[in-house]
Amino acid sequence: MFNPTAFAPRLIEWYRRHGRDLPWRHTRDPYRIWLSEVILQQTRVRQGMPYYHAFVEKFPTVSDLAAASEQEVLRLWQGLGYYSRARNLHETARIVAQTYNGVFPDNYAGLLALKGVGPYTAAAIASFAFGEQVAVLDGNVYRVLARLLGIETDIATPKAKTEFARVAATLVPADEPDTYNQAIMEFGAIQCTPVAPDCLLCPFQAECAACNTGRQHELPVKSKKGLVxxxxxxxxxxxxxxxxxxxxxxxxxxxxxxxxxxxxxxxxxxxxxxxxxxxxxxxxxxxxxxxxxxxxxxxxxxxxxxxxxxxxxxxxxxxxxxxxxxxxxxxxxxxxxxxxxxxxxxxxxxxxxx
Ligand code: SF4
Known part of the structure; x- marks a missing residue:
């Protein structure tokens, strides 16, 4: 049976042993954290890493990024795809530089009010940069929670957002929200992976609803994408x-x-x-x-x-x-x-x- 109070410490213990050492995990700079989060949306870590380094090197601060031309930003982004991310990144940088004097808001609500920053990114920055007790909810987290708790709500629906957000919020510890959030995303990325979850060596195997009923490949439920x-x-x-x-x-x-x-x-x-x-x-x-x-x-x-x-x-x-x-x-x-x-x-x- 899933034990919500024991979950965070055990997950963090797993993370300390197995988590990857990634450059954006060594900083509290909201700009760098934001940059890494935007780059890593729909992009694998290995592919995104050189782009992260290139952006940090060329634009060390949000004001440097804001001062660049759109063409420069798109050129540096070239090859990452989903180019609207690059344009939004640039636009948000300009807002932070111009309206906020180059300083990111230091809490979830303030970050969410920024044009171009959604709930996931706001939670990631608020927790990783400022230690706020908010839950991040990305594809990895949806998968881990759906499997562990046997949640069958279609994650493509708006209803799922509310339901998963409610569950996720109850699990974030007050003392280490940043490490916990990194840990659950990392767990989804390398242990409870979409196609081949490593259930055999999983610390939650005994209490995992999906594993206990052989439904790892049915959860999370996600309705089919639109036609190509x-x-x-x-x-x-x-x-x-x-x-x-x-x-x-x-x-x-x-x-x-x-x-x-x-x-x-x-x-x-x-x-x-x-x-x-x-x-x-x-x-x-x-x-x-x-x-x-x-x-x-x-x-x-x-x-x-x-x-x-x-x-x-x-x-x-x-x-x-x-x-x-x-x-x-x-x-x-x-x-x-x-x-x-x-x-x-x-x-x-x-x-x-x-
Ligand atoms: S037992 Fe398997 S499905 Fe369940 S959380 Fe662990 S890796 Fe994921």
């Missing part, structure tokens, strides 16, 4: 002299603020099969007459949470300046390198400037 949308991109890679034509992506679609090539999006049925079909498109015809057109044989696939992008790249060479739309410009290899780009574009660009 397939999109078909035909990129027009315009070369003239030592430049390649690129543009910034607009608001309201994926990769907002990043740079890619001029693009024609098609449905699968209407995909462009030949150079003549491509050159017949008004947007491509308006560029002028290229000296050569070739289709890259390889199709690049890029999977996002709710979208699957299949991209083809057409190379168009011009010996007269192409007539580019106002938002499109020619960039040299060095300039293009410095632009923030989706990974897909970054990869292809390496084949453009060889």
């Amino acid at each position: 949308k397939n999109r078909f991109f035909h990129y027009i890679v315009v070369r003239f002299g030592d430049g390649v034509a690129m543009k910034q992506r607009p608001a309201g679609d994926i990769w907002q603020g990043l740079y890619d090539f001029p693009l024609v999006e098609q449905t699968a049925q209407e995909s462009i099969a030949s150079p003549d079909e491509l050159l017949g498109l008004p947007a491509v015809a308006a560029l002028g007459t290229p000296t050569s057109v070739s289709l890259e044989p390889e199709a690049y696939t890029h999977i996002l949470t709710h979208q699957r992008i299949e991209a083809r790249f057409w190379r168009l060479e011009y010996n007269m300046p192409p007539v580019l739309p106002p938002a499109v410009q020619l960039y040299t290899a060095a300039q293009a390198h410095d632009l923030p780009k989706p990974v897909l574009i970054d990869k292809f660009l390496k084949t453009v400037f060889v």
